[in-house]
Amino acid sequence: MDHLRETLKECSLPAALEAMGERWAFLILRAAFNGLHHFEEFQSELGIARNILANRLARLVDHGILQRAAMPADRRKIRYSLTEKGYALLPTMVALRQWGERWETCQPAFPVLVDARDRRPVAPVTVHAHDGRALGRGEMIWARPEEVVDGG
DSSP: OHHHHHHHHTOSHHHHHHHHOSHHHHHHHHHHHTTOOSHHHHHHHHOOOHHHHHHHHHHHHHTTSEEEEEOSSOTTSEEEEEOHHHHTTHHHHHHHHHHIIIIIIOSOOSSOOBOTTTOOBOOOOOEEOTTSOEEOTTSOOOOOGGGSOOOO
Protein backbone atom coordinates (compact mmCIF):
# COMPACT_ATOMS: atom_id res chain seq x y z
CA MET A 1 0.00 0.00 0.00
CA ASP A 2 2.91 2.40 0.66
CA HIS A 3 4.13 1.66 -2.88
CA LEU A 4 0.73 2.75 -4.24
CA ARG A 5 0.72 5.95 -2.18
CA GLU A 6 4.20 6.86 -3.39
CA THR A 7 3.27 6.09 -7.00
CA LEU A 8 0.08 8.18 -6.84
CA LYS A 9 2.00 11.18 -5.50
CA GLU A 10 3.59 11.44 -8.95
CA CYS A 11 0.22 11.19 -10.77
CA SER A 12 -0.50 14.03 -13.21
CA LEU A 13 -4.28 14.00 -12.63
CA PRO A 14 -4.18 16.82 -10.04
CA ALA A 15 -2.22 19.01 -12.49
CA ALA A 16 -4.75 18.26 -15.24
CA LEU A 17 -7.64 19.13 -12.95
CA GLU A 18 -5.90 22.37 -11.96
CA ALA A 19 -5.53 23.32 -15.63
CA MET A 20 -9.14 22.59 -16.47
CA GLY A 21 -10.67 24.10 -13.35
CA GLU A 22 -14.31 23.11 -13.23
CA ARG A 23 -17.41 22.54 -15.33
CA TRP A 24 -17.39 25.88 -17.13
CA ALA A 25 -13.98 25.08 -18.60
CA PHE A 26 -15.34 21.83 -20.04
CA LEU A 27 -18.42 23.58 -21.44
CA ILE A 28 -16.25 26.27 -23.05
CA LEU A 29 -14.12 23.52 -24.60
CA ARG A 30 -17.22 21.73 -25.87
CA ALA A 31 -18.29 24.97 -27.54
CA ALA A 32 -14.79 25.45 -29.02
CA PHE A 33 -14.79 21.88 -30.37
CA ASN A 34 -18.10 22.77 -32.03
CA GLY A 35 -16.78 25.85 -33.81
CA LEU A 36 -17.40 28.77 -31.46
CA HIS A 37 -14.54 31.27 -31.34
CA HIS A 38 -15.67 34.59 -29.89
CA PHE A 39 -16.47 35.79 -26.38
CA GLU A 40 -20.00 36.79 -27.36
CA GLU A 41 -20.66 33.36 -28.93
CA PHE A 42 -19.49 31.54 -25.79
CA GLN A 43 -21.52 33.86 -23.58
CA SER A 44 -24.69 33.50 -25.65
CA GLU A 45 -24.41 29.72 -26.08
CA LEU A 46 -23.52 28.91 -22.47
CA GLY A 47 -25.45 31.60 -20.61
CA ILE A 48 -22.39 32.13 -18.42
CA ALA A 49 -21.78 35.40 -16.58
CA ARG A 50 -19.32 37.64 -18.43
CA ASN A 51 -16.85 37.86 -15.54
CA ILE A 52 -16.78 34.08 -15.10
CA LEU A 53 -16.36 33.54 -18.84
CA ALA A 54 -13.49 36.04 -18.99
CA ASN A 55 -11.80 34.29 -16.06
CA ARG A 56 -12.21 30.80 -17.57
CA LEU A 57 -11.03 31.87 -21.01
CA ALA A 58 -7.94 33.51 -19.46
CA ARG A 59 -7.21 30.35 -17.48
CA LEU A 60 -7.51 28.15 -20.59
CA VAL A 61 -5.21 30.51 -22.49
CA ASP A 62 -2.71 30.60 -19.60
CA HIS A 63 -2.58 26.80 -19.62
CA GLY A 64 -2.05 26.67 -23.40
CA ILE A 65 -5.40 24.96 -24.06
CA LEU A 66 -6.83 27.86 -26.05
CA GLN A 67 -4.99 30.59 -27.91
CA ARG A 68 -6.27 34.07 -28.45
CA ALA A 69 -5.64 36.32 -31.42
CA ALA A 70 -6.97 39.68 -32.49
CA MET A 71 -9.09 39.61 -35.64
CA PRO A 72 -7.36 41.36 -38.59
CA ALA A 73 -10.51 43.29 -39.56
CA ASP A 74 -11.14 44.57 -36.02
CA ARG A 75 -8.19 44.31 -33.62
CA ARG A 76 -10.59 44.77 -30.67
CA LYS A 77 -12.38 41.51 -31.51
CA ILE A 78 -10.61 38.42 -30.15
CA ARG A 79 -10.77 34.93 -31.65
CA TYR A 80 -10.21 31.95 -29.32
CA SER A 81 -9.14 28.68 -30.87
CA LEU A 82 -8.01 25.31 -29.63
CA THR A 83 -4.30 24.62 -29.50
CA GLU A 84 -2.88 21.17 -30.15
CA LYS A 85 -2.85 20.72 -26.36
CA GLY A 86 -6.52 21.72 -26.24
CA TYR A 87 -7.53 19.45 -29.09
CA ALA A 88 -5.81 16.56 -27.28
CA LEU A 89 -8.59 16.86 -24.66
CA LEU A 90 -11.20 15.63 -27.16
CA PRO A 91 -11.01 11.95 -26.11
CA THR A 92 -11.45 13.04 -22.48
CA MET A 93 -14.48 15.14 -23.41
CA VAL A 94 -16.03 12.28 -25.38
CA ALA A 95 -15.34 9.82 -22.54
CA LEU A 96 -16.97 12.15 -19.97
CA ARG A 97 -19.99 12.62 -22.23
CA GLN A 98 -20.37 8.88 -22.73
CA TRP A 99 -20.00 8.29 -18.99
CA GLY A 100 -22.73 10.88 -18.35
CA GLU A 101 -25.05 9.18 -20.84
CA ARG A 102 -24.55 5.81 -19.21
CA TRP A 103 -24.43 6.65 -15.53
CA GLU A 104 -26.06 10.05 -14.96
CA THR A 105 -28.77 10.77 -17.55
CA CYS A 106 -29.28 7.10 -18.50
CA GLN A 107 -30.22 8.14 -22.01
CA PRO A 108 -28.42 8.93 -25.25
CA ALA A 109 -27.18 12.50 -25.48
CA PHE A 110 -28.49 14.89 -28.08
CA PRO A 111 -27.09 15.69 -30.54
CA VAL A 112 -25.50 12.34 -31.29
CA LEU A 113 -21.72 12.38 -31.82
CA VAL A 114 -21.04 10.67 -35.16
CA ASP A 115 -18.17 9.89 -37.51
CA ALA A 116 -18.15 12.65 -40.17
CA ARG A 117 -17.42 10.13 -42.95
CA ASP A 118 -20.28 7.65 -42.49
CA ARG A 119 -22.53 9.41 -39.94
CA ARG A 120 -22.48 6.45 -37.55
CA PRO A 121 -22.18 7.02 -33.77
CA VAL A 122 -18.65 6.99 -32.38
CA ALA A 123 -17.66 3.90 -30.42
CA PRO A 124 -17.34 4.03 -26.64
CA VAL A 125 -13.97 5.39 -25.50
CA THR A 126 -11.88 2.60 -24.03
CA VAL A 127 -8.38 2.16 -22.64
CA HIS A 128 -6.16 0.02 -24.86
CA ALA A 129 -3.03 -1.99 -24.16
CA HIS A 130 0.14 -1.52 -26.19
CA ASP A 131 -1.07 -4.23 -28.59
CA GLY A 132 -4.53 -2.71 -29.13
CA ARG A 133 -6.50 -4.92 -26.70
CA ALA A 134 -9.29 -3.10 -24.87
CA LEU A 135 -8.52 -3.29 -21.16
CA GLY A 136 -11.23 -3.79 -18.56
CA ARG A 137 -11.50 -3.67 -14.81
CA GLY A 138 -8.67 -5.56 -13.13
CA GLU A 139 -6.43 -5.49 -16.22
CA MET A 140 -4.45 -2.37 -15.31
CA ILE A 141 -2.12 -1.49 -12.45
CA TRP A 142 -0.05 1.53 -11.43
CA ALA A 143 3.69 1.02 -11.78
CA ARG A 144 6.79 3.09 -11.16
CA PRO A 145 8.75 4.07 -14.30
CA GLU A 146 11.52 1.59 -13.46
CA GLU A 147 8.93 -1.21 -13.35
CA VAL A 148 7.65 -0.54 -16.88
CA VAL A 149 8.78 -2.97 -19.56
CA ASP A 150 10.19 -1.19 -22.61
CA GLY A 151 8.45 -2.19 -25.83
CA GLY A 152 11.74 -2.51 -27.76
